Amino acid sequence: MAGAPTLIGSVQRALHLLDAVGASERPATAKFLARALDLPLPTTYHLLRTLVHEGYLRKLDDGYVLGNRVDALGQRNTVQAVVSRARPALQSLRDELRGATYLSLYQDGEIKLIDVADGPSMPSVDLWVGVHEVGHATAFGKCILSCLDKPGRDDYLSRYKLADLTPHTVTDPRVLEQRLRLNRGVVADREEYLLGTACVAAPVRAPGLIGAVAISAPVRRYPALMADPGALSRAANRVARAVALRA
Incomplete structure (x- = not known):
């Protein structure tokens, strides 16, 4: 003992x-x-x-x-606290749907990937281009952009070029805006960021926070991921509740 x-x-x-x-x-x-x-x-x-x-x-x-050091410590630890509370939901989603899962947040006008839950048989996507600058090509990026108002989207898109990452990437601003306005709930990326990979995301909304939970898998599993979006939405809701409890 x-x-x-x-x-x-x-x-x-x-x-x-x-x-x-x-x-x-x-x-x-x-x-x-x-x-x-x-x-x-x-x-x-x-x-x-x-x-x-x-x-x-x-x-x-x-x-x-x-004192001020306590206030600064609390601000620095906001993301750490979100990660700590969200990790169980990410791991549960990973195991349920057999794919790497991701948590991203919209902070200071940027899309930031803050946590990934993967495993030996469920590797995460090779993030060969910084995700903060290609929100138009990732499921969680498009999910977050669809949650912003028009001025917020315009501000983000004015700072980043709609890079042509694959033949499936949407690079026409008008087409992208139309799709973002129509997005409700689960958002998909089917080989838009990386050939051979699909990703779906659901929004995370809590007081003072906009984010997204996403899962990636080989593109052959895309129909299965889209067939039952409930698990993804439930995971996003669990993360939102955990963050709201902290707030």
Whole structure:
């Protein structure tokens, strides 16, 4: 039987202080924090000075509040938190439909692929061209673009050429716009990004977030992927709910 893990008490106490300050509706004084956490007052002052020096807390006239480092950490970890919550749904979809699965998000005007769940018998697509610049040719890119309003699509498309990746890639802006406006639910890429590969995607919508969940497979399996889009839509809904819960 494994022994108990070795813990560093000073780190625990510092983290508990951050929790207590964050939970307080008003600036928290050192005496209040010492009593709340059952810490000696000198120890509390020492930890608070360290946290203020490092930017995790700010000292005001009437107590302590969370510092800028905490805010920055939360912003950097937004994508990481989405990945953590979405991964089970991606893995479940991969195993159910036997194909590599993908999660992409629309952030700061860009289409970003943030996670892939694949396996030895379900390899991911060879991303030979950066997916952020070819949203017109990927299922998840088209899915995200179809969720944007017209000005949003125009902004993205004004910055990226409609590259001709395969004979099946749509490069006419008018045809692309018509298809994006008509897209509802599941969106397909049938050898538009890579010959021999098909991909289908469903939108992920949550407060403050637009994204897509997609699955790829050899093009011979395209009819099977499109025959039952329910699994893909359910996976996208699970991701959306997980993200909404975090928000």
